[in-house]
Amino acid sequence: MHLFLAKAIEANGNLSRASRSLAPPAHSHHGIGDFDIGKIGLGAKNFTADFSQTAEYKKIARLGYVDIRYPTDNLFGIRFEPWHIKIT
Numbered sequence: 001m002h003l004f005l006a007k008a009i010e011a012n013g014n015l016s017r018a019s020r021s022l023a024p025p026a027h028s029h030h031g032i033g034d035f036d037i038g039k040i041g042l043g044a045k046n047f048t049a050d051f052s053q054t055a056e057y058k059k060i061a062r063l064g065y066v067d068i069r070y071p072t073d074n075l076f077g078i079r080f081e082p083w084h085i086k087i088t
């Protein structure tokens with residue numbers, strides 16, 4: 001709740017815009033098995049589109065049992081999150 005409220009304040013109260021980069025309380029897929037991945041040494045860039053240029057991302061994307069939850073132009077209107085994966 002605290003994280004989402006902080007994001008909403010950052011978005012000048014625009015809850016729709018806030019929810020494109022942070023799920024409202026009880027709406028995150030992290031609670032049902034999704035998780036975030038990253039490359040050691042990439043730091044905060046792990047949570048940007050830059051991560052999709054790494055060998056680690058490309059290897060993960062080729063695995064048949066892993067999907068990127070929010071690919072580019074996803075139907076949810078959520079920003080591209082190459083670090084957020086789900087096991088299929």
Ligand SMILES: [Zn+2]
Pocket residue numbers: 030035036083084085
């Ligand atoms: Zn995530």
